[in-house]
Amino acid sequence: MSGQAASYYNANEGFAEEPQNGLPASSKKADGVNNDYQNGNQPSGEPKPPPYSQDQHPQEPPPPYTEFDEAFKIERPKYNDIWAGLLLIAVFLGYVAVSGLTIHKYATYKGFSGGGIYDSSNDFSLNTNTLVLFIFVLCVALVFSWAYFTAARYFTKTFIWATGILNIVFALATGIYYIAKKQYGGGIVFLLFGVFAIICFISWIPRIPFTAFMMQTTMDVARGYGHVFLVSALGGIVTVAFSAWFSVTLVAIYVAYEPDSTGTNPACANGGCSRAKVIGLIVYVTFAMYWFSEWVKNTVHTTIAGVYGSWYFFSNSPGGMPRGSTRGAFRRATTYSFGSISFGSLIIAIIQMLRQACSVAQRQQAAQGNMIGSIFIWILGCVISLLDWLVTLFNRYAFCHIALYGKAYIPAAKDTWTMMRDRGIDALVQDCLMGPVLTMGSTFVAYVCALLSYLYLQFTKPSYNANGDYTPVIMAFAFLIGLQVCQVFMTPIGSGVETIFVAMGWDPQVMINDHPDIYYKLVELYPRVQEAIHA
Numbered sequence: 001m002s003g004q005a006a007s008y009y010n011a012n013e014g015f016a017e018e019p020q021n022g023l024p025a026s027s028k029k030a031d032g033v034n035n036d037y038q039n040g041n042q043p044s045g046e047p048k049p050p051p052y053s054q055d056q057h058p059q060e061p062p063p064p065y066t067e068f069d070e071a072f073k074i075e076r077p078k079y080n081d082i083w084a085g086l087l088l089i090a091v092f093l094g095y096v097a098v099s100g101l102t103i104h105k106y107a108t109y110k111g112f113s114g115g116g117i118y119d120s121s122n123d124f125s126l127n128t129n130t131l132v133l134f135i136f137v138l139c140v141a142l143v144f145s146w147a148y149f150t151a152a153r154y155f156t157k158t159f160i161w162a163t164g165i166l167n168i169v170f171a172l173a174t175g176i177y178y179i180a181k182k183q184y185g186g187g188i189v190f191l192l193f194g195v196f197a198i199i200c201f202i203s204w205i206p207r208i209p210f211t212a213f214m215m216q217t218t219m220d221v222a223r224g225y226g227h228v229f230l231v232s233a234l235g236g237i238v239t240v241a242f243s244a245w246f247s248v249t250l251v252a253i254y255v256a257y258e259p260d261s262t263g264t265n266p267a268c269a270n271g272g273c274s275r276a277k278v279i280g281l282i283v284y285v286t287f288a289m290y291w292f293s294e295w296v297k298n299t300v301h302t303t304i305a306g307v308y309g310s311w312y313f314f315s316n317s318p319g320g321m322p323r324g325s326t327r328g329a330f331r332r333a334t335t336y337s338f339g340s341i342s343f344g345s346l347i348i349a350i351i352q353m354l355r356q357a358c359s360v361a362q363r364q365q366a367a368q369g370n371m372i373g374s375i376f377i378w379i380l381g382c383v384i385s386l387l388d389w390l391v392t393l394f395n396r397y398a399f400c401h402i403a404l405y406g407k408a409y410i411p412a413a414k415d416t417w418t419m420m421r422d423r424g425i426d427a428l429v430q431d432c433l434m435g436p437v438l439t440m441g442s443t444f445v446a447y448v449c450a451l452l453s454y455l456y457l458q459f460t461k462p463s464y465n466a467n468g469d470y471t472p473v474i475m476a477f478a479f480l481i482g483l484q485v486c487q488v489f490m491t492p493i494g495s496g497v498e499t500i501f502v503a504m505g506w507d508p509q510v511m512i513n514d515h516p517d518i519y520y521k522l523v524e525l526y527p528r529v530q531e532a533i534h535a
Contacts, residue, residue, distance in 0.1 A: 068306060068328025071314060072404045074336065080408035081339030088295060088342040095288035098281060099249040106252035129462045130254075130474065134247035134481070136456065137449045141482040142240055144445045145489040149232070152441075152493055153219055157212040160437055164201035167440045170447055171197055184371050189362065189378045197440075204433055210526040211433040217518055218308070218496025225311050227326045228304055232492040235300035239293055239488040243481045246289045250477065253281045283353075286480075290352050293484045294345035298399055300488060301495045302333040302341060305403035308499035313507070316514040329403055337402050340409040344395045351391060355384045356480060363472030393435060396494065400502040419505040434497045442486040449482030450475045 079085070152159045175190030222228035259273040306329020310322050322328070333341060358381035365374040397420065398413035407415070420429065453475050457465055465471060504511055511519045522529045 068310065068322045068325045069332070071310060071322040072306075072406075074406040079336055079339060080406070081343040083339070084343035084346060084409075085339035088291060088346070091288050092292060095249075095285055095292075098285060099245065099252070102252035102256045102281070103248060105256035106248075128251070129460060129464075131248060131251045133453055133456045133460075133474070134251070134478070135244070137452060137478045137481050138240060138244055138247070138485070140452055141243075141445060141449055141485040142236070144448060144482075145236065145486040148441050148445065148486065149489045149493075152215065152490070156215045156219065157208065160204075160208050160212060160215075160433065163437050163441050163444070164197070164204055167444055168194055168197045168201060170444060174447065174451065188371060189374055192375075192378070200436065204436070207433050210522075211437065213521060213525055214432060214434060214497045214500070215493060217500070218493060221308060221311050221496060222492060225307060225315065225321060225325070228307060228492050228496075231300055231303055231326065231330070232489060235296055235491065236485065236489045238296055239485050242289070242292060242296070243485060246285065247477075247481070249285055250282065253278060253285065257281065286356065286477075287349060287353050289480075289484075290356075291342075291345055291349035293488070294348045294352075295342055297484075297488045297491055298341045298345050298395070299330075299333050300491045301396060302337065302399045302403040303330040304492050304495040305329070305400040305499040306332065308496050309400070309404045309503055312500060312503040312515070313510060332406055333403065336406045340402050340407070340412065341399065343409040344399065344413075347391055348388065348395060351384060351388045355381060355388060356476060358384060359479065360472055360476045363475055389435070389439065393429070396498050397429075397502055400495075400499045403499075416502060416505075420502065422505075425501050425505045429501055432497060432501075434494050438487075438490045438494050442483050442490060445486040446479045446483035450479040453478035 148159075151162070171190050171194035175187045175192075175194060177187075178184075178190060179187030181187075257268075257273045257277045259268055259275060303326065307325050310325040310329075315321050358377055362374055362377040362381060365377055394413060394417065397416050398409065401407060401412040401416040402409070405412070419425075454471065457468075457471055457474065465474075519529075
């Protein structure tokens with residue numbers, strides 16, 4: 001019956017008292033209920049509340065659950081962080097308006113921009129040649145992302161090794177290639193990235209067996225419960241479709257509003273074109289693309305976290321897994337938690353916009369041969385990337401909490417992280433390579449897309465890029481498309497591991513009682529898990 005312990009967690013109160021001796025004060029003896037968790041022992045007799053319950057008394061075991069909403073009840077169903085949800089809808093509608101207007105102008109003057117790779121009269125801005133390139137980038141991103149996901153599913157340990165090695169090889173090869181092309185700034189940056197990747201990979205080696213086992217566990221659950229792979233596929237399809245829409249919109253903005261000193265752009269015949277307008281619209285649609293893509297990714301993550309949470313707490317209980325776990329988790333993610341997911345995604349979107357700006361600036365400096373400026377911007381980009389990693393890590397564990405208990409974003413993030421630190425689960429998170437592996441995998445796909453765009457521009461030699469002015473911009477957007485598509489496809493793998501870690505923080509005894517095979521294998525591979533599980 002330990003699988004039903006999750007139902008006693010009070011999702012609305014949070015932490016009312018400061019922790020004492022490693023546990024919240026509410027987990028001490030209260031109202032005559034002896035809580036043995038502080039000693040690492042499962043209480044005997046009737047099921048007791050987990051250590052983070054707020055003034056809950058033992059109850060008679062509830063009847064077997066039949067639906068997700070019954071298994072993980074929200075005491076007062078309400079929508080959280082409404083402002084963020086409304087803002088996301090407003091930004092998306094604005095994106096639709098901008099896209100519709102610019103694509104209409106693009107279609108009106110399509111003959112000027114050409115219908116293929118080489119027939120464009122537009123020699124000053126992006127045109128149909130660029131649109132064809134983005135189609136190739138989308139196809140490559142889709143194929144590589146799906147292949148990468150399949151490799152993770154069937155060749156788990158090899159997948160981890162291959163990820164580290166491929167990143168090293170690709171970074172060093174790209175650096176050497178750029179230096180051979182006399183783009184010394186970009187070459188040195190990629191060589192530094194390769195050295196950094198080597199250092200990281202060496203530190204990985206002792207932790208690979210632990211990470212491989214966690215990945216295999218999540219894959220086994222995904223095969224037997226819910227519709228994890230279906231959710232991943234649908235999320236990937238939505239992201240690819242949106243990326244294609246974004247690519248068309250991006251090219252259309254340049255065609256519709258990029259001014260030409262010779263006055264040959266027919267779209268500017270009646271005025272209204274300016275470089276400032278192009279930059280402003282590009283910034284807006286890129287931000288909208290980041291925010292919406294992050295929302296899709298986090299909605300997929302939250303939905304799958306609901307499935308894994310149902311498995312952890314109920315798969316071995318008398319009532320079994322709640323029916324419709326996937327459907328129930330998705331419904332909660334798109335209704336009560338829509339605003340909370342939008343809020344968390346907004347924070348990431350802002351950080352990624354800054355990283356994108358650094359990426360464009362770094363490539364421009366490298367193309368101009370400014371080695372010092374290129375390296376300085378690369379260092380700044382690394383700092384922003386580190387911030388992105390930290391916030392993403394924080395977000396994903398908070399979304400696990402939101403998936404099951406429907407709390408607002410900030411309280412969920414605060415409570416989840418406090419529980420993880422109090423239980424010692426943060427040590428497991430730091431020693432598990434799942435986040436770095438998936439990040440490096442997505443980055444690898446993104447670099448392949450960026451390299452494809454560079455080679456495409458070198459071979460097709462579009463007239464608008466005769467001086468290479470647009471190369472950094474196009475490579476940056478190709479990188480963005482590849483990164484976002486792969487991250488959505490890889491979301492289910494990380495979601496499973498993260499949900500298991502968070503669930504162990506909520507009720508570690510469930511792991512020992514209901515999943516002993518997994519627990520003892522973890523102890524064998526990673527003895528420190530006993531410190532966390534018995535905290």
